[in-house]
Amino acid sequence: MKPEGLFGWVAPALLGLLVLATWEGLTRFYAVPAYVLPGPLAILAALVADWPLLSASLLVTLRIALLALLLAVGLGGLLAVVFAQSRWLERALFPYAVVLQVTPIVAIAPLILIWVNDVTVALLICAWIVAFFPVLSNTVLGLNSADRNLVELFRLHGATRWQALWLLRLPSALPFFLAGLRVAGGLALIGAVVAEFVAGAGGTGSGLAFRILEAGYQLKIPRMFAALALISACGVAIFAVLGLVQHLLLRRWHESALRAEG
Secondary structure, rough: OOOHHHHHHHHHHHHHHHHHHHHHHHHOOOOOOOOOOOOHHHHHHHHOOOHHHHHHHHHHHHHHHHHHHHHHHHHHHHHHHHHHHHHHHHHHHHHHHHHHHHHOOHHHHHHHHHEEEEEEEHHHHHHHHHHHHHHHHHHHHHHOOOOOOHHHHHOOOOHHHHHHHHHHHHHHHHHHHHHHHHHHHHHHHHHHHHHHHOOOOOOOOHHHHHHHHHHHHHHOOOHHHHHHHHHHHHHHHHHHHHHHHHHHHHOOHHHHHHHHHH
């Protein structure tokens, strides 16, 4: 690994440790009660003590987020291909996708929970709505950004529309699609958490959002921060995994990955 790449990993870690140490020192120096602002060590202790409860809730939230992401990839990618094949359909339907994106999920989540009897399905729909648009918009942009000269070359050699799509437009759209996928991964997690907050459903199948609400009601603030830390860690992990996928798929041919390696 080059020194620049090593520094890129070490510097954020050192900064994070410095922030945590400062946080712990200030809470101890000013004797801040744990129910107001717990220190990192108190949060870590709560995470260890409540791990069976929090880990079960983590799996619930993570499952909803990943399923929503898969649905967003499937439906968003398919609809993007349809839009690329028909500009009329794109102009007719794309504004409705924009409306779906700009409408706050907090506003429509209660309606979805009323219309759908199954809470899990309702949460999945809410998370999918949030994650859907980045995949759709980026993939449409990528499909429409194929080199015009190559498009004309394909047409000159008698390639069909589907041959041009498979051999030219889809490879050209891959970097755009992967960029939208990284954004959608974090948004799927956010959508799942927000929907859980709105649903407020307890029980054994509760996600991390309910555990945060529960800890707040019981003034177990270290547990609340532990649940928040797990959500943040999941978001970072999803972004990192999708970034690795993006790098592996683009490293041998796309300029962005080649510059990153250089």
